[in-house]
Amino acid sequence: MLKKLFRRPPESPTNPMVKPPPPVEFDVADLYRGPAELGIEVAEDEEPLDEKLRQAYFWIVNNAVISPHYDIEYHDGPAQSFVFGDTKSRLTLPSAQSYSSFVLLPLLNFAVRRRCLLVGGPGRGKTASSILMGVLAGYTLQEVRRAVQHGQPQMTISDLLGNPLPADLVQAQNIEDIRISWRRWLGMRVKIIDEYNRIPTRTQSALLTVLADNYAEILDHIYECPPAAWYLTANDDQGGGTYQVIEALRDRIDVVVRALHFNTRFFSELLTRVEEGIRPEEVVPGELIFTEAQSERMYREIAHLPVPFEVLRRFEFFASQFEFFEAAGLQLEYKTKDNLKLSGLDPAQLAALDSGRDRLKDLGVQTQNGLSVRAMMSVLIFSKALAYMRGVDTVGLEDLRQILPFVLHDKLSPALDAPFFEAPGNGVLRVDRISWIRTLFDLSCQEYDRLSLDKDDPLRKLSQDFAKGLEGLTEPEVKARLVEIERLLATWSKSRKLFGHLYDDVLYLKYLHQRYTNYRAWLQWKKKA
Amino acid sequence: MEEKGLSPAFEAVLKDRRERYNAAFAAARHRRTALKGPAFLEHLRLRVDPIVAALPVEGRAPVCDALYDLSLELVGCDLFGRYPVTGEGWQRLLPRVAGLLPAAPRRLIASLTNALANLCEQPGARASWWLERMLEVPVSDAETLLAVGQVLAWRAGLPHYREGALAICARLGPAATGVEGDLEALRADPWLTVEERAPGARPRIIFRVGGFRGYGGPFAAPPEVRYAGHNRFYVGDGESWWLLVADGYGTSLHRLPEEPAGVPNEGPGPGALGEPVRCWASGSRTLALARPLSHYVLLAAV
Numbered sequence: 001m002l003k004k005l006f007r008r009p010p011e012s013p014t015n016p017m018v019k020p021p022p023p024v025e026f027d028v029a030d031l032y033r034g035p036a037e038l039g040i041e042v043a044e045d046e047e048p049l050d051e052k053l054r055q056a057y058f059w060i061v062n063n064a065v066i067s068p069h070y071d072i073e074y075h076d077g078p079a080q081s082f083v084f085g086d087t088k089s090r091l092t093l094p095s096a097q098s099y100s101s102f103v104l105l106p107l108l109n110f111a112v113r114r115r116c117l118l119v120g121g122p123g124r125g126k127t128a129s130s131i132l133m134g135v136l137a138g139y140t141l142q143e144v145r146r147a148v149q150h151g152q153p154q155m156t157i158s159d160l161l162g163n164p165l166p167a168d169l170v171q172a173q174n175i176e177d178i179r180i181s182w183r184r185w186l187g188m189r190v191k192i193i194d195e196y197n198r199i200p201t202r203t204q205s206a207l208l209t210v211l212a213d214n215y216a217e218i219l220d221h222i223y224e225c226p227p228a229a230w231y232l233t234a235n236d237d238q239g240g241g242t243y244q245v246i247e248a249l250r251d252r253i254d255v256v257v258r259a260l261h262f263n264t265r266f267f268s269e270l271l272t273r274v275e276e277g278i279r280p281e282e283v284v285p286g287e288l289i290f291t292e293a294q295s296e297r298m299y300r301e302i303a304h305l306p307v308p309f310e311v312l313r314r315f316e317f318f319a320s321q322f323e324f325f326e327a328a329g330l331q332l333e334y335k336t337k338d339n340l341k342l343s344g345l346d347p348a349q350l351a352a353l354d355s356g357r358d359r360l361k362d363l364g365v366q367t368q369n370g371l372s373v374r375a376m377m378s379v380l381i382f383s384k385a386l387a388y389m390r391g392v393d394t395v396g397l398e399d400l401r402q403i404l405p406f407v408l409h410d411k412l413s414p415a416l417d418a419p420f421f422e423a424p425g426n427g428v429l430r431v432d433r434i435s436w437i438r439t440l441f442d443l444s445c446q447e448y449d450r451l452s453l454d455k456d457d458p459l460r461k462l463s464q465d466f467a468k469g470l471e472g473l474t475e476p477e478v479k480a481r482l483v484e485i486e487r488l489l490a491t492w493s494k495s496r497k498l499f500g501h502l503y504d505d506v507l508y509l510k511y512l513h514q515r516y517t518n519y520r521a522w523l524q525w526k527k528k529a
Numbered sequence: 530m531e532e533k534g535l536s537p538a539f540e541a542v543l544k545d546r547r548e549r550y551n552a553a554f555a556a557a558r559h560r561r562t563a564l565k566g567p568a569f570l571e572h573l574r575l576r577v578d579p580i581v582a583a584l585p586v587e588g589r590a591p592v593c594d595a596l597y598d599l600s601l602e603l604v605g606c607d608l609f610g611r612y613p614v615t616g617e618g619w620q621r622l623l624p625r626v627a628g629l630l631p632a633a634p635r636r637l638i639a640s641l642t643n644a645l646a647n648l649c650e651q652p653g654a655r656a657s658w659w660l661e662r663m664l665e666v667p668v669s670d671a672e673t674l675l676a677v678g679q680v681l682a683w684r685a686g687l688p689h690y691r692e693g694a695l696a697i698c699a700r701l702g703p704a705a706t707g708v709e710g711d712l713e714a715l716r717a718d719p720w721l722t723v724e725e726r727a728p729g730a731r732p733r734i735i736f737r738v739g740g741f742r743g744y745g746g747p748f749a750a751p752p753e754v755r756y757a758g759h760n761r762f763y764v765g766d767g768e769s770w771w772l773l774v775a776d777g778y779g780t781s782l783h784r785l786p787e788e789p790a791g792v793p794n795e796g797p798g799p800g801a802l803g804e805p806v807r808c809w810a811s812g813s814r815t816l817a818l819a820r821p822l823s824h825y826v827l828l829a830a831v
Contacts, residue, residue: 026692027693
């Protein structure tokens with residue numbers, strides 16, 4: 001085990017199933033390859049960054065953060081599993097390369113420059129992981145440590161953002177003349193806020209502006225921050241800090257990572273660190289550092305990774321389950337949980353008004369809220385990042401499935417009194433939110449398959465036709481499409497109860513109907529003119 | 530004799546980056562058990578100090594980092610012990626090219642070290658000759674230096690780089706590479722060298738390659754030869770297969786992952802050599818043959 005510590009960057013390829021190496025040929029350039037590694041000084045702009053990201057991941061898990069967990073499981077064939085105890089705890093041995101969420105997700109957050117919250121008890125490596133990300137961005141350890149903002153009850157806006165220069169405060173005739181000494185961390189590509197739930201509420205608001213809108217403001221002076229990966233840490237994400245975290249700030253967090261426990265079988269590694277005084281963040285191999293240009297390129301490559309229609313459709317279907325609340329409005333558009341929340345009424349009071357839908361089967365009953373647009377975008381970009389990190393060309397359903405629980409962890413609130421949680425074996429899902437969200441997605445996919453929506457999606461043709469544009473459509477064609485929409489709505493209204501996914505489909509049909517109606521009116525006006 | 534101390538430049542760097550270097554050493558010692566403190570310090574004094582002393586002040590720290598990190602790897606795998614000429618390269622060649630190091634420290638240091646190591650690993654190649662010639666190359670820019678190094682490596686006994694080296698000669702010209710005259714003739718006949726352009730008497734045996742594994746050679750059994758095209762040969766001993774490349778500067782064997790299929794012979798048979806023959810293969814300029822019961826392959830210019 002000792003020999004495994006502090007290895008060099010893992011040798012490429014780190015995921016050999018993905019891209020086999022090219023065949024070896026004679027090349028005079030091979031003269032200069034050998035026992036001394038050349039490093040990344042050559043062709044920085046051509047280096048495969050997905051491989052570099054994997055190398056960074058494996059270096060961290062093997063050397064820096066002792067996290068021997070593989071909770072993000074991938075399989076490329078049958079996997080063996082074993083059941084333990086009366087509660088039937090299941091251990092599955094993944095048959096493909098799998099990952100530790102505590103290391104993987106901060107790294108993905110680094111790649112897509114979003115906002116990551118690390119939650120867990122003291123001494124679990126939350127801040128150390130964040131600091132490693134700063135070092136990966138090319139900052140020195142000293143720079144990263146100085147840039148960490150430590151939340152504390154006396155933290156002021158000036159502590160966080162900077163100060164007006166005292167001399168200017170005395171001499172300036174107008175506010176534009178007052179120069180601001182901005183805090184250096186604002187200009188960094190990795191921003192770390194340690195124990196953010198200890199920051200006073202007023203300072204949290206200033207932090208929100210930087211976090212959400214990427215600028216800081218003091219005395220009408222604006223500091224535009226560069227795109228950055230944010231890491232916020234908290235010992236307790238349920239409001240156990242000194243101050244309640246303002247909801248807008250919590251809502252801006254894209255992904256939540258839980259620090260996993262320390263496996264006591266790895267004590268010897270701790271002992272080595274104590275004896276040798278090794279601090280992994282001080283010995284990050286230079287080959288793993290991402291330059292600013294590489295970070296930009298990596299983000300572009302991730303953003304352009306395609307999501308196949310079939311995968312996107314299942315995500316649409318999943319996301320459509322949660323917002324609908326039949327008793328929350330009279331008009332269809334207002335039958336939402338958001339509407340109910342704005343009313344301030346207790347959902348339990350209105351639950352009795354719900355129609356005769358199967359409350360065990362309806363996934364929407366399990367949540368108190370729907371998904372925000374921001375959450376959906378976060379799911380998409382993190383799924384792309386995971387697929388990119390794995391070295392595959394498109395986002396797979398499993399990438400989406402693995403990412404969902406971490407992005408929706410704080411976004412989807414469970415309705416703990418839902419019948420689903422009363423069912424045998426489901427009680428534990430009230431506590432284990434990661435497994436609950438993953439189960440929700442699995443149930444959604446089962447329903448999607450039951451409805452055979454991959455083969456028989458009644459909206460697909462209408463949607464594809466509409467996507468071609470209205471220009472050039474004749475009035476009879478428009479009329480035919482309107483008839484088709486009305487026929488579909490008539491069929492559904494007779495035979496089906498209103499579930500979340502159907503609710504979105506119905507409103508989508510109304511949207512199409514309105515667009516075609518307006519277009520037909522324009523065609524008729526044009527004919528007369 | 531009094532031991533020479535470190536240069537002020539290197540002392541200043543070590544003092545400034547002490548924490549980083551100590552941590553890196555502690556980390557490296559876990560993966561390289563051969564890495565010992567006293568030997569490493571001796572390496573720093575003997576081989577790294579002259580380079581640091583020759584560095585320009587600007588960009589000194591990144592070069593020192595690269596030297597230090599590479600030293601941990603190379604001392605850890607005992608490269609300088611196994612191939613002393615690599616250490617000589619650090620002592621003599623790297624200080625000479627110190628002005629080029631700040632631009633791409635790791636790349637240049639590692640490249641020159643690897644070149645010497647590759648020459649040392651190739652039986653019959655002349656690593657010391659390469660080093661002496663490199664010390665005579667004018668230091669203008671790193672790319673030219675490395676390109677000339679490739680040409681010199683071919684001439685030092687790495688025949689598989691012949692084509693690449695001749696392409697460099699054509700690109701850089703005789704002033705940079707020292708290779709004058711008709712490059713086409715060198716391309717056409719692998720037995721011609723820069724020094725010897727006359728074909729000489731043919732057929733004649735030039736090299737004896739291989740040997741019994743029990744005596745340090747590569748072959749477990751008397752080898753079989755097949756023609757591979759372009760005056761190269763496949764050689765197999767029943768267990769493994771190699772590609773045999775040869776020219777006027779030397780020979781090299783490259784292990785193959787699986788048994789290859791040969792191509793039809795292009796040249797004459799071995800009759801004119803008057804040798805007892807167990808098997809043979811021939812190209813337009815080279816003939817390879819194996820004698821009965823011998824673990825060697827004979828290469829003849831034809």
